[in-house]
Amino acid sequence: MENEATELGTFLGRVRRDLGLSLRTVEAETSVSNAYLSQLETGKIKTPSPTVLHSLAIRYNVQYEHLMALAGYPVPSATVNIQPSRVNDFAARLGDVSPDEEDALVEFLSLIRKRERGRK
Template sequence: MDDFMSDFGSYIKKIRESKNLTLNQVALYSEISAAQLSRIENGKRGVPKATTIKKLSEALKEDYESLMRVAGYMADGNNLLKETSPQLTDKDEKDIAKRMEKIKEDLSNDDGYMLMGEPMSEEAKESILDAMEYAIRQATRINKKYIPKKHRDNQE
């Protein structure tokens, strides 16, 4: 398991508990489902998007940049880590958006996916979409590292 995933989740849980807040209270204040928050805290979900971290920072009354650092998005000195890793281009973002729309469409079909023989809840679908988007973004970035430099310019 990725260190950022478990470190970020346990950090959020520690903050929540230190403020004597229940999982449901933070879920309510942040507008994040309790199940999603539980998965974050237990490291069973990838590091959340920046928008989710923003909601958590507001709900927990914690510094957003501190949470972003713990999540691995920022290094000390407020430099975004993504600046040192391959950037996603506008084309990459469009390709990811198209893939996500197709996955969303597949999950929305009446004859769509079942989970252990039961129709999937909206929360389960949301979780799958979050995980898939994270995985696609990571795979795209990782793949860029291994594209020879002479071919990288042609991809932008």
């Protein structure tokens, strides 16, 4: 359970940062407190409620089933396979990447997004 909480927290933190959202922004948009979000991202919260995971899945545009699985809840594999998430599709296209490559990809995507925001 410890590893699942850490994996979920790491995933949630990465997605939030990739979207350029602060903890307070997510709090305002989901009604999940920024303190709770912080504890969730650091793995201090072991089993977030399905309601919290659903709110975050909607805001982060990730599959609810994926968050449920990361949190250690049983998820029928057929449901996950029928609707693969965009994140999983992207990861499958990339294949195995090193942590350094992953960081470089995130940084590159952030630069592209900043450039696009500057054009609007």
